[in-house]
Amino acid sequence: MIVGRSAEQSRINRLVAEAKGGRSRSLVLRGEAGIGKTALLDYAESVAGGMRVLRVVGIESEAEVAYAALQLMFMRDLHLLDTLPGAQAEALRAAFGASSAPVERMLPGAAALSLLSELAGERPLLCLLDDAQWFDRSSIEALLFAVRRLHADPVATIFAARDGDPGFPAPGVESLTLPRLGAADAARLATAGAALPGEVVDRILAESGGNPLAIVELAAHAGAAPAVPAPVAPLPAAGRLDEHFRRQVRALGEPAMTVLLLAAADHGSALSTLMAAAAEFGGDAGDFEPAERSRLVHVSADGVVFRHPLIRAAAYQEAPFARRVAAHRALARVLTDPREADRRAWHLAAAAGGPDDAVADGLEQVAQRATGRGAVAAVACALARAAQLTGAPAVRGRRLVAAARAAYDAGQLDRAAELADAGAELAEAPGEVAQAGWIRAQVAYERASPGEAVRLALEAAAPVLTTEPDLAVSILTEATWCARDTADPALLYRCADQLRSIPRSTLPTDGPTDGPTDGLVGGLVGFADLLCGDTAAAVEPMRAAFLAARDSDGRATLQRLNAAFMGLLIGEDEPAVAMLDAHVAEVRSRGELGWLPYTQEPLALAQLATGRIRDADSNVTEAMALAGELGQELEVVVLSATAAWLAAVRGDSAGAERHAAGVLDDPRRHGMAAAQATWALGLVDLMGGDPRRALDRLEAACEGPPGRDLMVRAIPDQLEAAVRAGDTTRARRFLPGLADWAAYTGSPVASALLLRCQALLGDEPAADQRFEESLAAGSCGPYDQARTRLVFGEWLRRHRRRIAAKEQLLEAYRTFDRIGAHGWLPRVRAELTALGETAPGEAGSAGGLTPQELQVVRRAAQGLSNREIAAELFLSPRTVGHHLYKAYPKLGVRRRAELGQLDL
Numbered sequence: 001m002i003v004g005r006s007a008e009q010s011r012i013n014r015l016v017a018e019a020k021g022g023r024s025r026s027l028v029l030r031g032e033a034g035i036g037k038t039a040l041l042d043y044a045e046s047v048a049g050g051m052r053v054l055r056v057v058g059i060e061s062e063a064e065v066a067y068a069a070l071q072l073m074f075m076r077d078l079h080l081l082d083t084l085p086g087a088q089a090e091a092l093r094a095a096f097g098a099s100s101a102p103v104e105r106m107l108p109g110a111a112a113l114s115l116l117s118e119l120a121g122e123r124p125l126l127c128l129l130d131d132a133q134w135f136d137r138s139s140i141e142a143l144l145f146a147v148r149r150l151h152a153d154p155v156a157t158i159f160a161a162r163d164g165d166p167g168f169p170a171p172g173v174e175s176l177t178l179p180r181l182g183a184a185d186a187a188r189l190a191t192a193g194a195a196l197p198g199e200v201v202d203r204i205l206a207e208s209g210g211n212p213l214a215i216v217e218l219a220a221h222a223g224a225a226p227a228v229p230a231p232v233a234p235l236p237a238a239g240r241l242d243e244h245f246r247r248q249v250r251a252l253g254e255p256a257m258t259v260l261l262l263a264a265a266d267h268g269s270a271l272s273t274l275m276a277a278a279a280e281f282g283g284d285a286g287d288f289e290p291a292e293r294s295r296l297v298h299v300s301a302d303g304v305v306f307r308h309p310l311i312r313a314a315a316y317q318e319a320p321f322a323r324r325v326a327a328h329r330a331l332a333r334v335l336t337d338p339r340e341a342d343r344r345a346w347h348l349a350a351a352a353g354g355p356d357d358a359v360a361d362g363l364e365q366v367a368q369r370a371t372g373r374g375a376v377a378a379v380a381c382a383l384a385r386a387a388q389l390t391g392a393p394a395v396r397g398r399r400l401v402a403a404a405r406a407a408y409d410a411g412q413l414d415r416a417a418e419l420a421d422a423g424a425e426l427a428e429a430p431g432e433v434a435q436a437g438w439i440r441a442q443v444a445y446e447r448a449s450p451g452e453a454v455r456l457a458l459e460a461a462a463p464v465l466t467t468e469p470d471l472a473v474s475i476l477t478e479a480t481w482c483a484r485d486t487a488d489p490a491l492l493y494r495c496a497d498q499l500r501s502i503p504r505s506t507l508p509t510d511g512p513t514d515g516p517t518d519g520l521v522g523g524l525v526g527f528a529d530l531l532c533g534d535t536a537a538a539v540e541p542m543r544a545a546f547l548a549a550r551d552s553d554g555r556a557t558l559q560r561l562n563a564a565f566m567g568l569l570i571g572e573d574e575p576a577v578a579m580l581d582a583h584v585a586e587v588r589s590r591g592e593l594g595w596l597p598y599t600q601e602p603l604a605l606a607q608l609a610t611g612r613i614r615d616a617d618s619n620v621t622e623a624m625a626l627a628g629e630l631g632q633e634l635e636v637v638v639l640s641a642t643a644a645w646l647a648a649v650r651g652d653s654a655g656a657e658r659h660a661a662g663v664l665d666d667p668r669r670h671g672m673a674a675a676q677a678t679w680a681l682g683l684v685d686l687m688g689g690d691p692r693r694a695l696d697r698l699e700a701a702c703e704g705p706p707g708r709d710l711m712v713r714a715i716p717d718q719l720e721a722a723v724r725a726g727d728t729t730r731a732r733r734f735l736p737g738l739a740d741w742a743a744y745t746g747s748p749v750a751s752a753l754l755l756r757c758q759a760l761l762g763d764e765p766a767a768d769q770r771f772e773e774s775l776a777a778g779s780c781g782p783y784d785q786a787r788t789r790l791v792f793g794e795w796l797r798r799h800r801r802r803i804a805a806k807e808q809l810l811e812a813y814r815t816f817d818r819i820g821a822h823g824w825l826p827r828v829r830a831e832l833t834a835l836g837e838t839a840p841g842e843a844g845s846a847g848g849l850t851p852q853e854l855q856v857v858r859r860a861a862q863g864l865s866n867r868e869i870a871a872e873l874f875l876s877p878r879t880v881g882h883h884l885y886k887a888y889p890k891l892g893v894r895r896r897a898e899l900g901q902l903d904l
Contacts, residue, residue: 796808
């Protein structure tokens with residue numbers, strides 16, 4: 001009987017109905033123990049009406065066993081793995097211990113998404129996940145990733161999680177906290193089983209605090225009592241259910257308490273395992289009988305199920321410490337199957353009362369197995385516990401540093417910092433101390449600022465510059481890019497100085513390699529020189545690093561991203577886009593979801609620079625959503641700067657201001673992202689007819705290192721704003737930097753932009769010639785070509801060359817419309833109106849599609865099936881079909897075959 005939960009039942013009814021209608025929904029029920037979460041899961045199952053139900057209960061003893069909950073959930077459906085995309089199927093096999101292939105951390109989440117979608121193929125699916133706070137972290141990550149990305153599948157998921165430690169954070173999933181019952185509902189529940197005297201009901205209400213389980217237990221005890229309790233004594237639980245259940249456990253007698261202790265210590269074991277352990281204490285299956293009669297447990301061949309988690313806690317905590325240790329040792333002795341090696345190791349660890357190197361070694365082996373399954377949270381936990389049990393300080397330090405690295409990779413930043421601090425104090429090897437400092441730097445990047453991250457990274461790298469150059473280069477690579485993010489020349493100089501001090505002879509020459517190379521170091525030094533203003537010294541080392549990485553077969557993600565972005569900064573636009581596009585495709589194919597937002601960020605910037613507005617928008621939208629799901633908070637901020645620029649160019653000034661505010665208001669002071677966000681706001685002003693305000697903003701964006709990074713491409717915007725504001729002195733302020741970029745890179749793109757700027761500052765006929773030369777260069781992307789045509793058309797109109805002006809303006813209008821840069825259309829329209837001409841209608845073929853619809857449609861146009869598209873975009877096939885269904889009317893097509901004929 002459920003009392004006082006009508007609102008919650010209605011919400012569950014809607015969730016189930018929406019899932020049956022083909023709309024995936026998820027919900028977290030939260031509250032204290034005994035508040036009624038499990039009862040509501042029972043209710044959801046009762047109203048499922050034809051849905052398939054998957055029900056799983058979290059097990060505390062398996063909270064550190066990688067993918068334990070996920071395996072329990074899908075154990076009856078493993079035959080469906082062959083229907084999943086190959087990488088996803090292999091990821092789940094490895095996660096479940098059936099394969100030794102290494103697993104990328106988030107790929108099991110994509111596999112869980114596909115498997116849930118497959119299970120819902122025949123009929124709608126209801127997933128009920130109780131005691132979710134005890135799910136292992138790897139399973140939690142996988143399941144939350146899956147349910148957040150199920151959209152058009154008939155799947156309903158309800159998690160039930162208890163308040164308090166360890167907690168169950170579930171960002172992106174609706175949460176409903178169950179309140180305690182009010183007086184009227186509490187009274188109804190108290191008297192539902194039997195009539196009780198009014199004074200007893202009043203006391204039950206007062207001492208239960210509105211907790212439904214407390215009400216039921218107190219009422220049952222009071223109803224069975226031979227007399228009304230004395231008013232001077234408390235009711236049996238006295239508001240403390242744990243003590244109430246402890247009394248019940250103690251009343252069972254020693255044999256029953258022993259077998260209950262074993263069941264509580266390993267809630268996941270089959271009855272045969274528990275009985276083998278009980279035999280060491282002289283027990284047998286009959287010892288469960290008193291607990292069964294008291295309705296404390298249900299016993300079957302599959303194991304022992306406690307009626308409530310507090311009963312299990314009482315059975316465990318009521319036993320003396322020595323008895324609990326003996327129980328764990330007994331369980332460890334009977335868990336002899338190699339597949340139970342992890343649980344055996346954890347039982348031995350639970351039984352250890354002090355340092356025990358053999359047990360610590362066993363936990364390190366647990367960590368090694370978890371590493372292969374991509375379960376980095378489990379790795380961190382196993383290594384941290386192994387360190388606690390390790391006798392030798394140096395070994396303990398090594399394990400703490402390794403645990404810190406795993407915790408960082410799992411997104412547990414505060415924990416990673418704590419472990420790194422502890423490990424650094426004990427570690428003796430310089431490389432381990434450097435690793436600890438590197439981890440602290442990476443945490444500081446997310447928690448404090450890029451500047452603090454650089455300072456910590458430089459400190460970490462200093463002792464290993466000559467002794468472990470590979471490690472030093474890896475640390476300094478990140479440090480250099482963090483220094484770039486700060487837009488601080490002093491920090492860039494310091495990074496370059498340390499890089500120069502590394503013996504280059506110790507590094508391999510460029511070629512197919514995943515490790516740091518001599519060319520990479522040279523490129524990084526050149527990159528720092530570029531941002532500090534020495535373009536002459538910077539370009540050739542950067543070009544060498546870019547060409548070497550482009551021709552390499554290596555998989556080192558960070559190095560390839562660095563080199564490709566260097567290519568963009570020296571004007572190698574099209575090769576850089578191709579390299580980044582190919583690398584993002586590789587990351588997708590390998591299922592490296594954690595890397596995907598970081599690879600999409602530079603790709604979006606390259607697409608932005610080359611005028612692929614819709615491509616950049618699709619990448620940024622997907623990357624921001626994924627980074628948010630993965631807890632990459634600062635990456636969301638960085639991507640927001642690009643989102644602001646794209647919104648400005650699309651004509652969404654409110655969106656540009658919103659995204660820019662998210663960057664400019666962030667306390668971590670990401671200087672480069674702030675400059676890009678300011679560039680976006682300057683474009684809004686420039687398009688909106690406020691050139692003086694635009695000039696102020698664009699000058700700020702072009703100042704210092706940003707004006708020699710991507711924002712070198714904002715110099716033409718700053719100059720245009722100054723010209724429109726009538727301030728030719730300020731217009732020339734950054735022109736030498738643009739001229740240096742063009743001269744030293746030899747980039748046709750840079751030359752075309754420089755020619756546009758010179759034309760805006762020049763007089764007839766020189767201006768006319770330079771405009772024509774800029775357009776004839778043919779190297780700029782369509783966006784910059786259209787920008788040149790716009791200002792050229794405006795110049796021609798002012799010089800009364802109406803026919804030529806109309807030609808340029810109409811071509812600019814068509815290009816802006818085609819690529820989705822609709823923010824510039826009002827200005828073109830105004831110029832055409834001044835000529836007495838009417839602008840054509842907006843006819844961009846893909847203009848009405850959302851970014852995700854565009855991604856889906858493009859892949860469908862290439863001939864990919866829904867399953868193939870789903871695997872690439874980490875969606876379900878039904879969601880892909882849903883996007884296509886919505887896209888067809890927007891595109892004016894009725895069949896998939898027609899997509900290939902469109903300009904997408």
